[in-house]
């Protein structure tokens with residue numbers, strides 16, 4: 001059916017690439033391009049031999065001219081940006097210049113300010129529309145599937161959704177005292193930032209990890225979870241009519257938090273450059289270099305993830321609640337694609353999002369968040385491609401659990 005250019009060859013990209021190759025009817029050809037070409041070549045060597053034709057290339061995705069030259073050479077139907085959020089705008093610029101569809105899994109973040117916001121990418125709306133191409137923003141799990149779940153809940157079960165709680169639980173154990181499950185720099189920037197949620201049209205800011213709840217996750221058990229700001233809150237607050245409150249919670253074990261606090265206290269999570277032996281270094285980037293590579297966690301991680309959304313709203317004038325979630329097993333993911341569940345749960349929706357655009361199921365020029373499309377074909381594809389979902393029409397709500405003090 002078509003050709004995809006995949007930029008980045010890290011944890012998430014590796015899963016997406018495995019899945020594209022499994023789905024060779026749609027992905028007849030892929031080009032894997034990244035900063036370190038040897039990683040692309042290694043993956044190609046592992047996956048070659050099937051129906052999907054694989055090529056590789058070296059590219060610096062911070063450089064728009066290099067990207068344009070590559071896109072012109074490969075002539076893909078879509079560019080899948082699975083590099084880092086810092087590259088979103090350069091890749092979008094190159095897509096505009098070459099009139100090519102675009103997809104990513106995380107919103108733009110300037111490298112020197114830990115601030116992620118959609119405003120930069122939403123600014124491209126008119127230009128994408130005029131060029132007749134589509135940018136699908138946030139096609140991972142969260143953001144991504146959480147937006148699809150929201151659109152699905154609204155389409156099938158509610159007249160109006162008033163409350164959404166997104167719950168992201170990772171009960172995986174990799175056996176290291178401290179490691180992050182995806183890019184450490186991005187992960188630590190996210191969890192050391194202030195928390196924020198949206199209520200009655202306003203953003204309410206909290207201290208990092210200030211709000212804690214305990215939730216008994218299906219198939220996983222009871223876990224501590226903390227309110228974080230997460231990027232899909234911004235788009236869902238705009239795109240879900242009638243919404244009164246939306247929050248995001250992520251589980252963390254006490255040991256992870258103690259390590260993080262200690263690293264923060266000694267300045268290791270800072271993104272302010274410092275002078276070290278005559279060289280400028282960024283402490284957080286140095287920390288990334290000494291932490292285990294997230295890709296190496298795959299063979300060691302046991303346990304499950306459970307990510308989903310609890311909705312509360314109205315149907316036919318009556319109160320209604322609905323919980324939809326996916327449970328993913330780290331070891332099963334590793335057996336299938338050689339990666340743990342955090343990369344798996346992001347890489348599969350990235351492939352599905354690209355498939356939606358390539359097959360024309362989702363087709364409207366402009367820049368869109370995932371909840372702005374028809375959720376049904378995506379929900380069906382989740383079941384088919386490894387992320388089946390479950391529903392509960394009488395879930396325990398987050399605030400029905402006892403509120404524990406901050407530790």
Ligand code: NDP
Nearest residue numbers: 008009010011012035036061083106140141142143182183
């Ligand atoms: P990794 O660090 O494992 O991989 C990033 C890849 O991008 C590497 O291959 C890296 O190359 C490449 N890269 C970085 N900078 C450049 C550049 N300038 N030019 C070309 N290639 C570059 O990250 P992950 O796979 O864990 O994450 C990928 C993306 O997915 C991130 O944006 C992350 O925020 C997002 N994500 C989204 C989630 C969701 O649910 N929506 C969940 C988890 C992650 P090199 O090998 O040379 O370093």
